[in-house]
Structures are given as C-alpha cells and as structure tokens.
Amino acid sequence: MRRREVLAGAAAAGVISALDWLRFFRAFGVPGSKKDLGIAQAVAQAAVTPHFLIYWFQEGGWDGYSMFNPVDTRNDAVLTIPAGTLQPNPSWSAQLYRPKGYGTAPNDPPKTLGNITYGFLAQGGTSLFNDMAVVSSHLGNQFHSGGRWDYHYGAYSHSLSDFRQPDERTVMQAFCEAYGANVPLPHISWHRWLADGELSPTNFPEGTGYYEKLGPAYANTIYGETPDAMRLRLSQIANLTANARDVRIRKFVDNLHQNFIKDKNSESVAAFASAVQTHNALAGGGIGSVVPSQMFTDPTLRADFNVQPADEQTSSTSVNGNPARTKNSPQTNVQALMAYEMMTKGLSIGFFIESQQIRGFDTHAGRGGVISNKGQTNQLSMMNKNLWQPLSALVAKLKATPFGATGKSYFDFTTIVLCSEMGRMMSADAQPILNSGASDAYTQIMAQDVCQHWYVSSAAFLGGTVLGNTQWGRVGTATYESIPMMPDGTLDPAYDPVTGALKSGMTKSAASAVSDAGSVYATALYLSGLDSDALRAQGKGRNTSPAMKFIKKP
Numbered sequence: 001m002r003r004r005e006v007l008a009g010a011a012a013a014g015v016i017s018a019l020d021w022l023r024f025f026r027a028f029g030v031p032g033s034k035k036d037l038g039i040a041q042a043v044a045q046a047a048v049t050p051h052f053l054i055y056w057f058q059e060g061g062w063d064g065y066s067m068f069n070p071v072d073t074r075n076d077a078v079l080t081i082p083a084g085t086l087q088p089n090p091s092w093s094a095q096l097y098r099p100k101g102y103g104t105a106p107n108d109p110p111k112t113l114g115n116i117t118y119g120f121l122a123q124g125g126t127s128l129f130n131d132m133a134v135v136s137s138h139l140g141n142q143f144h145s146g147g148r149w150d151y152h153y154g155a156y157s158h159s160l161s162d163f164r165q166p167d168e169r170t171v172m173q174a175f176c177e178a179y180g181a182n183v184p185l186p187h188i189s190w191h192r193w194l195a196d197g198e199l200s201p202t203n204f205p206e207g208t209g210y211y212e213k214l215g216p217a218y219a220n221t222i223y224g225e226t227p228d229a230m231r232l233r234l235s236q237i238a239n240l241t242a243n244a245r246d247v248r249i250r251k252f253v254d255n256l257h258q259n260f261i262k263d264k265n266s267e268s269v270a271a272f273a274s275a276v277q278t279h280n281a282l283a284g285g286g287i288g289s290v291v292p293s294q295m296f297t298d299p300t301l302r303a304d305f306n307v308q309p310a311d312e313q314t315s316s317t318s319v320n321g322n323p324a325r326t327k328n329s330p331q332t333n334v335q336a337l338m339a340y341e342m343m344t345k346g347l348s349i350g351f352f353i354e355s356q357q358i359r360g361f362d363t364h365a366g367r368g369g370v371i372s373n374k375g376q377t378n379q380l381s382m383m384n385k386n387l388w389q390p391l392s393a394l395v396a397k398l399k400a401t402p403f404g405a406t407g408k409s410y411f412d413f414t415t416i417v418l419c420s421e422m423g424r425m426m427s428a429d430a431q432p433i434l435n436s437g438a439s440d441a442y443t444q445i446m447a448q449d450v451c452q453h454w455y456v457s458s459a460a461f462l463g464g465t466v467l468g469n470t471q472w473g474r475v476g477t478a479t480y481e482s483i484p485m486m487p488d489g490t491l492d493p494a495y496d497p498v499t500g501a502l503k504s505g506m507t508k509s510a511a512s513a514v515s516d517a518g519s520v521y522a523t524a525l526y527l528s529g530l531d532s533d534a535l536r537a538q539g540k541g542r543n544t545s546p547a548m549k550f551i552k553k554p
Helices: 002-012 018-028 034-045 120-131 145-151 171-179 227-237 247-255 256-262 262-282 298-302 333-343 367-373 382-399 431-436 441-447 517-527 533-538
Strands: 052-057 112-113 117-118 132-139 188-190 350-354 413-421 456-463 468-471
Touching: 002 256, 018 247, 018 262, 034 256, 034 262, 034 382, 052 171, 052 382, 112 120, 112 227, 117 120, 117 132, 117 413, 117 468, 120 132, 120 382, 120 456, 132 517, 145 171, 145 517, 171 188, 171 350, 171 517, 227 333, 227 468, 247 256, 256 262, 298 333, 298 382, 333 382, 367 431, 367 441, 413 517, 431 441, 456 517, 517 533
Parallel strands: 052 350, 052 413, 132 468, 188 350
Antiparallel strands: 112 117, 132 456, 413 456
16 A cells, blocks of 8 residues: 555656646635636647547457458368378368358458458458558567556566556556646546456555556546446546645645746646636536536437447456456447547547457367367457447547547547457467377377467557558468568568568568567557657656557658
C-alpha cells in the first residue's frame, strides 16, 4: 500500500486534471470571475489537436498465416495415411495443416485488394483497407502473458514479476498522460491482468505484471467493464468529494488569474474549462449531453453495433487448472459502442478493446485430431464476430460524426491498432520422436500439437494519420518466416522478396529488422503526435523499439 501511495503522490504533481477540478468544484464551488472563465474557454479552444487511440486486441493468438501474413499452402490434413505409418510422403515434419475447409469458399487462399494481400480471416475487413496499413513482417511472443504485456508496455529488458517502476508506462498510460488531463475518464480498458489464467495471483501481487496506476492519476487504467458498471461510475462523478489534491488546487486557485495566463499551465486551464462544463451539466443531472442512466441504451446506436442483451453479459474460463477467471467485460460490439459514446460525449480518449473470451483464439490441436477434423480449428466466425463486424460499425460511426466545427470527423483524429500476442503454427517437427526409436512413436506423433504459439505474426493500423491501402513486409512463400524490413519499410534486399530465402552470397542488412510489439507501441504514439524516444528520456515509458514512421501519411 505504501508503494502505491508513493507512486500516486509522485504522479499527482504537475497538471490539474478535469477530474481533479470536478472534485474541487463539488466541495468548494467554481472559483474565478467571468473574465477567468473566458480565459479558460479561450485556452481550451486553442488547445492541441484532439487525439484518440484505440487498441483492438485478439487475445489468444490469431492464425496469422490466414490473416495478414498470408501464405498459400496445401492442407495435408486431408491426406489419407494408413494408421501406424511412420514415413509418409510428405513426411510428418514437412506436412502443413491449414484450417478446416481451406482452399474452398469462404476459406479462400490469399487474395489481393488494392495494395494489400490478405488471408481469408481478413476478408471481413476489406471495406476498411483504403484506410489501413498492414504490417506483415511482425514478431509475436510465444508466451501469452508475456505477449500481452509487450503490447501494453513495449520492448525493453523487464521481468513480469518485478514491481513496476515510476518511469514505466503502458502505451495507453503514455498517451493519456499527454492528452487526457481535460477529460473526466481518459483511459478505458476492457481487460484484466491475469485474466488469461496463465499466472498465479499469489505470485503476481498488485504492482507487478500489468500495473494500472502508473503515470499521473488521470492516465491510470479504468476498467470499462459492463454498461451497467459504467453508468454507475458516471453517476458517481456527481458525488465527488474533496481529497488531498485540493491542497495543490487551492494554491493554484489562490492566484487563479495569473495562473490562467501562464503558458505552462495551459493543460490545467483547458482541464478547468472542461470541468466547468461538466460540473454545470451535472447540476442539471447530466454530463454535457449525457444522462448517465441513458448511456449505451439508444436503440438506434445499439442496432448500428448489433448489440443484443446477451452481448452485455460477462463470461469466465478456467485455464491450466487455475480458478475460472473473467475480464468482467461484454462482447466487443458492446465495448465498441461504449467507446464511441465515451469519445463523442467528451468523456474519454484512450481505449483498449479486447476479445471477451479468455483464450478464444488459442486453438491448440493435436496432429491426430487435426487429421480427423480434416483441418485446424477455423477462426473465421470468431474473427468476424470479435473484430470485423464491430470494428466496421465503429469506423462508420466515427467517420459520420463531425468533431465540433473542425470540418473533420472523429475518425480523422483517431488511431486504431489491430494486433494479437502471437500467431499460430501449422506443423510440428516429428524427427526427434522418430530418432528416439520409441515403440509408441506413432502415438507420440499423433499427439503433437500442430497449432502451437508462433512468433510469425502481423499487425495493422487505421486512422486519420495512417497511410491507407499499404502493406509493409511479408512472409516468405518458402520459409514461412518474416522478411526483415529496412527503416523506410522496404524489404531487406538480401532476401528473395517472394520466397523469403536469404540470397546466395548475401547477408542480412544491419539496418533491417522485423517489427515487434514495441514497434507497434512507438508507431501508435507517433501517429498520435508523440515521440516514444522523447517520452523515454522524460521518464514516461521505457520502450526502445523505433516507430515505423513510413506508416504515417506524408
């Protein structure tokens, strides 16, 4: 508890957030003259360009070879091989197992639309391709919790079990620290650390693993949970009471006019203006145009996102023998609806949307089962339900909603990131079993997991600053490995651009690399006007991977 209080105290210094002001107003009223209020409104209107960031995460590991690092292969699961055969043709180690139905509609081989080549799992998102930049040379993490952690925190030397330090930040914490002071609930995430059931709560106490409370208080994680829970939270804002931060605010208020005209206080002044508007609305029972009891209930909006009552219910799953756990989250279409309302009503700016089901995409399968099934588990229906249908609805709504008098839409100010912690294998090496000479070699071969976690993966970006209809990197048709990219996004010339094999007599360029979760972290911030390296120098994050700057519009 003491460590948490120290971190919270350190984070309290600096900007006075909208939520801080609201607490003060509820206890002491709104200070200042009409002139002061006019200054605050002017500062708010001259504030920096609005920014919104949405991560859309498919927890469990998508089948990348059928997604955005697509390859076309045979599906050896349909072969008829006599039971007990140890040396089939192709050999057990060389066999490739694709999803059931691969090669026939709707599970088609890779296609190309515009500049993007995609697998059948991505076909539900083709209407978004003009706004999308796909990264096909991408490195996943073969450990669920490690992969999820990487996408939150970026790439640097770390231990999940260590206590997080004051200079660490998740991408959402870094983003909301920069832009979130003037909204009441900047950072909303629909996930729970340890929700994948892989780690023991006893071994990962609060402060280790994913830690919610890094950065200033207004950037800390707020779990989105269900519509009912969020409605209650919004109602409670009207009953905020004073706390220790009032001492800092009182000092600011004691010389309010001078503090309002000091440039260094512009964020606090903009937050003051936002809080005044919210406070006045609360006196009438609502937050701006928001009445908490009516949030997420509009029938037209629910129809746009195809929300059914059952979609708002939570679920729980037991993994690896651990007690059943839940993210306490609704389906992603409900999360998207909630994000849209929270954005467009001035309540929040950063969101981490995540598939509800724990390990839903973690489609492990033994070789024998895959052969019996004539293919791997097909993720198409899950992908459409969890990603493409609600994402398409969200993008359409953001594009159709003007942002104030800017002449632009909310989409123009939004960055959306699509990712999963890993890809999936499509084979397994049987040679060690054969070399062992074991009498039950065939049984062992049939038991091999041929859809394990895999490091070859992909990611994608959408939004107003994204150079759409582009694809960067690729997976070799012979190597099935990511081809490294140069700093400008082109493929390393030392590799065959089709097969992915290293060319004879050539060596990998020292400048080329395969992107990773840290690259995604840095790119998401870069597209939002932030420099990950500069933030690290300021003690606001540790990510060391560079941004993929070629993804941004010129």
